[in-house]
Amino acid sequence: MTPDTADRPQMSVEDFEELVRRAPRELRNRLEFLGGRLCVRHGPLDVEEFEELAAAAPETVRLEYINGKVEVKAVPDGNHREIFVWLQEQCMQHRPDLRVYGESGVKAEAYRKGRARTDGAIALKGHFKGHGEWSATNGILAAVEITSHDRDTDRRDRVEKPVGYAEADIPVYLLIDRDIDSVVVYSEPKAGRYQQISSFPWGTPAELPAPLDFTLDTEELKDYAD
Incomplete structure (x- = not known):
């Protein structure tokens, strides 16, 4: 950067x-x-x-x-938006029963006192029907963040968000990190921390654990390296 x-x-x-x-x-x-x-x-x-x-x-x-x-x-730039569309297409290809919902407001952190605006939330089709602006995390299978080039990205996406989403028991946190050209997968939330963290460089298969259970083809992401 x-x-x-x-x-x-x-x-x-x-x-x-x-x-x-x-x-x-x-x-x-x-x-x-x-x-x-x-x-x-x-x-x-x-x-x-x-x-x-x-x-x-x-x-x-x-x-x-x-x-x-x-x-x-930060407001998303063009590459940020293209990466989000890539993820939507990958998800539909492997799991037609799921959707990636953009700009989802969720009640995060211990006792749901946080309010996080995810870049995406992966859930079953129809999950958010009838919800207000800020949804409980029950039924959200994964939270998605795509890093932006602003000075708060490190603290927000790599430090605070993993804690907030783990405390809210979201099974998977998917971080698409544009600074290191990698997909970082956090899983197994327990006691406010994700117990497993795996990093996959763009261009290599990124395995997503349960409850997603599919593998991302990340070759296209190399087109969006900044």
Whole structure:
């Protein structure tokens, strides 16, 4: 990753100003924009306050609630979107009964106090029918994240998300890591940690454990190396 992408800010000042304009009145004075990051004054938001803020956010701002902090998730670029379509096609080919649902909001972390916005959630077709913006993780077979070139990727996707998804007992966490050109598979959640972690370089078969039980052909991913 080049220095300029590693230092890319969470959001633009224009997006921050629009977020403040749309935010519930009681939260507006608590939001700050420092060093390219969204900050909250006077202590963290509780999960109910976060949900109000996330519901009011403009389409260009994707908010998550991880470890009690409001996080801004990067907007996907073209390669990110192509990788997501690749995963959808692979899943349909091997498991026609499953779907990869994009931009899925899930209740993650211990006691479901986190609110993660996954790049994808793999579940049986029809699973999310009737759900609201934030779904319980029961029935989600895998959470999917595709790394973005912003400075919070390492902490968010490689540190915080594995813990949050394991605590929520999601059987598999699939990380498509564009910095190391590898598919990383986390499985067997127990006591808030995934017990198994396997890494597959792009171009090699990536074996997905139960309850997915199929192998990804990752050759195409080499076309999307940055």
